[in-house]
Amino acid sequence: MRHVPGFRVIENHYPAGLELPRHFHDYAYLSYVLEGPYSESYGNSASVTCSPRVLRYLPAGLPHANVFDAGSHCLIVEVDRDALKRVNEHSSALDKPGEIQGIGSTWLAQRLYHEFRQGDELALVSLEGILLEMLAEGARHAGSKGPVAVIPRWLRIAREYLEANFLRPLSLAEIAGAAGVHRVHLSREFRRYFSTTVGEFLRRKRIEHACHMVSTTNIALAEIAMTCGFSDQSHFSATFRRQIGLTPARFRQMAQAR
Template identity: 30%
Template sequence: MRQLRTGQFHGQTNQTVNMGGVTLTDTEYTQDKVDWHYHENAYFTFILQGNVLEGNKKEVYNCEAGSLLFHHWQEPHYNIKPPGFTRGFHVELAHDWFRHLDFDINHLTGSIHVLNPDLKILLYKIFRESKLTDITTELSVQTILLELLSKMHQDQQTALHGNPIWVIRLRELLHDNVSENLSLSELAHQLGIHPVHLSRDFPKYFHCRLGEYIRKLKVEKALSLLAQKNKSLTDITYECGFADQSHFARCFKAVNDVTPLAHRRVLFG
């Protein structure tokens, strides 16, 4: 089985940035199928445009724009690319980087399909930093990565203790109905619990309030749709369930630090 070295990915590499044990790679997927392989570093794969199927020993992920996977080093997997343009952003973390920061990577094992919108939004921020490459880029990237890994570890610890059925069902409801404006009473009714119970216990499992989480999901969906050149801001506004374009722009900037147009300009250069 082939091992890929730092900065090495199958496809056409558009940009590679190295900074203190962290390697950022912007790659266009050009091969229809990549056989089983593994990487020498732990890394994130973030799909910016298009889609790809990625399989490991346990499952297969259908990764569309906005999908985020984390791989422990030497975790074998394969890729299948459907017809069309696909672009991925990879963040590799060298062994020495973890040792230097005294972070135990063994908390995060195997391959992880990351669903938390907070983590995906942080990856978009790292992507934009990779296009700036000024004197503060390395500091910013290192800081964002530590925040991201800490939140991932927090999510893993919460999952280890087991989530109630209503939490699992609620996550599915919210992720599957991003464009719908569901009320607290509607959600509670579908889950079979009291609205007070839902509102009070939500932060325990999602680490933020319900309204904040829903807003992040809408912005996360908007980020993936901005990668489609044929989608206007008006199209994206209503597809994500925002009241109007002004509301969309305000929420997007509050969550993501930049305007939708600014993000799209970075995405397409």
């Protein structure tokens, strides 16, 4: 556990089979799933799946329940009321739960975990800056579309299928078949619920995976490009720069600077 001005950062391991009945927290939470998906439910809403490499926000005082079927490894951030107030003065209020989407939030969460593991005084300065940026991302994304939507079961299956197979070639027909719906219905409802197309979602997942590989390994960029489903390094670099704002080489240099 690390104490940062305005925040408390905790690394938690939840055993397989653990069920946490309805409860709430006195402080707002950011959670980043490092490994092992789990489910979370609010009130009478259907449960949502909290998948690996997904950053979520949970406001203070919101009753919820969790089920960890396979066990999970998470980084949890408890947000002080004053820190939340500072962000809310300049952004939309963070008052609803949800996934904080976007490459930026994923990269920040990965950087947070990297700095969390450093354990030195300089890391504390970096942690505070990263955490404030994460809250700003949350204000832009988590609270902007209202409460977490009740996602149809078939659509959750489609998304989970994408998350499990995003590194290989996929067709709409295959994904729709896995979910048991027509591909036109899949395309329309996927965009409606997730505010992105299936293709854009796949591209984002591949870039997120590439960010992880670029920042934590020394694997050649050409090999990362092939692993992540890009036709060649040039295509990978162009897409990476368009999504992240940096070339893969520069991103690696910055991520591994410490």
